[in-house]
Amino acid sequence: MARHDDPVAGCLGALLAPFILLFAFYVLVHSLVALARALVALPGIILAAPAAAAYLLVNGSAQTEQYRLGWLAGAGVAPLFALALVRLACPRTGRLRGGQRGSGTDASRRSGGRSRTRKRPVLTGYLARAGILLAASTTTALVTLLRGHYFQGPDTGPDQDVFGNAGLIATALLVAIGWWDRRPYPVSVETVRAATKQAERTLRRVQAENERVERLARQVEAKLAATLSEADFASLRNLHYESFTCADGAYDYYGSTQTSLRTMEQLLRNVRVTSLWWLGPVGRPVTARARRERAELEAAASTLAGTCGQLSGNVDHALSRVQALNARTNDMKQSIRDDCGVRGQRWYEELEARIEAARDERRSKAWAGR
Known part of the structure; x- marks a missing residue:
């Protein structure tokens, strides 16, 4: 014989379920x-x-x-x-x-x-x-x-x-x-404009540094493409030193520029927060002065954002060129060792010893700083 569910029990369970859930929620809270x-x-x-x-x-x-x-x-x-x-x-x-x-x-x-x-x-x-x-x-x-x-x-x-x-x-x-x-500090139009001027100066310096890296990269490439000889040892050694120091300094400079970029990006985020403060309460119009100040701030922020975009693109391109310059400088070091006779080999060994000593010094400073 088939079993049928009790409709009364089902209705009673449906009525009591919300109260049981509320009681369980109360106990949990x-x-x-x-x-x-x-x-x-x-x-x-x-x-x-x-x-x-x-x-x-x-x-x-x-x-x-x-x-x-x-x-x-x-x-x-x-x-x-x-x-x-x-x-x-x-x-x-x-x-x-x-x-x-x-x-x-x-x-x-x-x-x-x-x-x-x-x-x-x-x-x-x-x-x-x-x-x-x-x-x-x-x-x-x-x-x-x-x-x-x-x-x-x-x-x-x-x-x-x-x-x-x-x-x-x-x-x-x-x-x-x-x-x-x-909460971020309120940002003024003067602050954004000052940051824009700083970004423009940094952009000009980065572009000048990029030209220097490109010039050295062309020189290194030209030397490597030519036939090297022991007679070229002095010029090759000087070019290697100039290329190495340029790439090392440029890498540090671009890293510092990236830190400045992050600061400017944080400033732009603060500008977006500050801009919201000029939104009047619901149902109340924004004053003409508030609208003007907000428009000035957004215009200054737009200029800063454009300059930061150019600066970021230049730095990214420059870092790739510095890496390429480092690789070709290392190729030049190997060529000096192989093509410049005894002087080239002795110079290579002394350079490797100095590099290893500098690494040991950095490791010891890192351990001492822990």
């Missing part, structure tokens, strides 16, 4: 919150110390006298602990930590007074953030203490709720501080 409180309870103890000390000073009794001194000591450590947490939460390249390096001009770095002036707002920023963190965690802990019945006996100190709540608030604030400090 409650468990995650409890786990988060347990993880942040240790720093929460220190951050809640000022609240516990204040609570004991007002509502303490003879039975809780033994706790007062410990919580007062914790209250003294809490500001330093909050400052350390803020220091860890601030990103390395953010406004506070990153602003201490590379934010000033060469003139400001040469001036000790300007450097000290720069340190004041950095210190003020740390202190303000630490104060907000400590005030929020202390207020949370104090509210939790006032709502509960703590310190009413020798064994009724604050429980995990006090420390967990303070720790959760502190964690949320530290995440917010890290996000806030990661």
